[in-house]
Amino acid sequence: xxxxxxxKLSPVQQEYQDFVNKREPQRPLFQNCIRAFxxxxxxxxIGQLISQFYMQFLDFNxxxxxxxxxxxxxxxxxxxxxxxxxxxxAQWAGAGTAIPVTGFANxxxxxxxxxxxxxxxxxxxxxxxxxxxxxxxxxxxAAFVIATLKVIxxxxxxxx
Amino acid sequence: xxxxxxxxFANPPSITASAAVGxxxxxxxxxxDDFDLLxxxxxxxxxxxxxxxxxxxxxxSERAIDKAGMRKEDIQxxxxxxxxxxxxxxxxAARTLAVPxxxxxxxxxxxxxxxxxxxxxxxxxxxxxxxxxxxxxxxAAEKQFRYPTEYGSQKPPTAQWTVTGAGAAVLTNRExxxxxxxxxxxxxxxxxxxxxxxxxxxxAPAAVDTIEAHFRDLKNPEYDLILTGDLGKIxxxxxxxxxxxxxxxxxxxxxxxxGLMIYREDQPVQAGASGCACSACVTYGxxxxxxxxxxxxxxxxxxxxxxxxxxxxxxxxxIPCIAHAVALEGGVSS
Numbered sequence: 001x002x003x004x005x006x007x008k009l010s011p012v013q014q015e016y017q018d019f020v021n022k023r024e025p026q027r028p029l030f031q032n033c034i035r036a037f038x039x040x041x042x043x044x045x046i047g048q049l050i051s052q053f054y055m056q057f058l059d060f061n062x063x064x065x066x067x068x069x070x071x072x073x074x075x076x077x078x079x080x081x082x083x084x085x086x087x088x089x090a091q092w093a094g095a096g097t098a099i100p101v102t103g104f105a106n107x108x109x110x111x112x113x114x115x116x117x118x119x120x121x122x123x124x125x126x127x128x129x130x131x132x133x134x135x136x137x138x139x140x141x142a143a144f145v146i147a148t149l150k151v152i153x154x155x156x157x158x159x160x
Numbered sequence: 161x162x163x164x165x166x167x168x169f170a171n172p173p174s175i176t177a178s179a180a181v182g183x184x185x186x187x188x189x190x191x192x193d194d195f196d197l198l199x200x201x202x203x204x205x206x207x208x209x210x211x212x213x214x215x216x217x218x219x220x221s222e223r224a225i226d227k228a229g230m231r232k233e234d235i236q237x238x239x240x241x242x243x244x245x246x247x248x249x250x251x252x253a254a255r256t257l258a259v260p261x262x263x264x265x266x267x268x269x270x271x272x273x274x275x276x277x278x279x280x281x282x283x284x285x286x287x288x289x290x291x292x293x294x295x296x297x298x299x300a301a302e303k304q305f306r307y308p309t310e311y312g313s314q315k316p317p318t319a320q321w322t323v324t325g326a327g328a329a330v331l332t333n334r335e336x337x338x339x340x341x342x343x344x345x346x347x348x349x350x351x352x353x354x355x356x357x358x359x360x361x362x363x364a365p366a367a368v369d370t371i372e373a374h375f376r377d378l379k380n381p382e383y384d385l386i387l388t389g390d391l392g393k394i395x396x397x398x399x400x401x402x403x404x405x406x407x408x409x410x411x412x413x414x415x416x417x418x419g420l421m422i423y424r425e426d427q428p429v430q431a432g433a434s435g436c437a438c439s440a441c442v443t444y445g446x447x448x449x450x451x452x453x454x455x456x457x458x459x460x461x462x463x464x465x466x467x468x469x470x471x472x473x474x475x476x477x478x479i480p481c482i483a484h485a486v487a488l489e490g491g492v493s494s
């Protein structure tokens with residue numbers, strides 16, 4: 001774990017790292033996976049219930065219920081971040097709270113709260129996307145690449 | 161007098177008074193009774209964590225000066241350090257104190273760096289009353305070095321918890337009480353560890369290097385207790401094993417780590433505590449209290465510091481580390 005990006009180590013450094021590696025507890029990978037599955041799955045289940053609610057009681061169908069469902073989950077994640085609960089849940093759940101849209105909301109809200117002390121413009125505005133920014137940048141870029149590929153392939157196949 | 165890289169003080173300065181201030185999480189720990197002041201509020205009524213950290217250092221300083229029966233004008237020099245960029249907490253606390261000041265940065269080793277240098281000033285006769293202190297704040301450190309405090313990232317079991325607190329001590333040339341007898345200045349040791357969530361492993365070799373130098377320079381001195389600053393579980397085990405491998409076996413009941421003392425086993429701190437305030441609070445609170453009671457006579461504190469910055473880590477630099485050791489000796493009458 002300590003040497004993910006192993007640079008050229010001297011023999012003494014290498015010897016020490018082998019020495020210390022034996023004394024490091026590893027991340028409990030299996031347990032983390034189970035917890036991530038349970039919590040991540042629960043968040044998705046809640047999302048499904050919210051979606052059902054919108055379809056059942058409000059004027060939404062399966063296509064249109066997605067947007068208000070995401071908005072509701074994001075709102076809840078921001079609320080729990082503000083109440084100081086989300087980070088504690090995340091320590092237990094790991095990827096379970098990080099991967100769903102709620103994790104994305106948490107990354108933005110937590111950065112906004114954290115940098116409130118530096119003012120609205122340089123603090124909140126400038127730092128809100130500190131963590132989420134790279135997700136957006138690479139997400140948009142990946143979407144662009146995929147969309148370009150799709151167009152080229154479809155054109156190449158003669159508009160099938 | 162110098163022996164190797166150890167200063168042996170000819171006129172050992174006295175730690176006339178000391179104080180430790182802590183936050184809400186420290187208040188739940190086993191050493192709560194050894195703090196002079198514990199805060200329920202992580203913000204200390206301030207509007208930023210950085211200001212809260214400054215406040216911690218100011219309060220520890222005030223308490224220490226007060227307990228020494230002095231006023232702040234009596235302090236001739238103030239030596240302090242913290243973890244914030246440009247050591248702002250110390251600088252701003254020094255602004256409040258308005259006494260001659262030297263700001264130090266040795267990361268978490270600043271506690272003993274300031275004590276060693278303060279002692280040198282008093283020993284050499286260039287000062288009679290010196291105030292030394294360090295502070296750290298959990299949320300301020302998280303904000304600067306890691307992620308926003310409310311961000312849901314899962315910490316690995318090797319991670320450590322930065323102590324919210326401050327410790328300060330007044331050193332004088334009086335010949336009484338607890339004395340600072342020697343100090344060993346550390347070298348920067350880098351074993352190529354790059355993971356900032358594994359500071360204990362990075363810092364252990366620096367601690368070992370300084371402890372060995374100290375024992376070599378002073379020809380195997382005896383101590384009732386040797387404490388490293390903030391190695392945590394992994395670092396402490398590694399350091400103990402490394403020392404044994406190098407032929408210096410320290411008995412388990414006499415070799416500990418401040419980072420393993422300040423919190424209870426069931427507090428969620430992963431591998432243990434860290435931060436400038438970790439060794440400062442444990443030393444200036446708990447350890448000195450025990451020495452005053454006569455439970456401990458000779459103690460060696462080896463404060464360890466990881467000299468990384470968020471920038472150096474992002475640029476894939478490894479973590480250079482340092483450790484400074486200071487030996488304390490309790491007077492017979494106390």
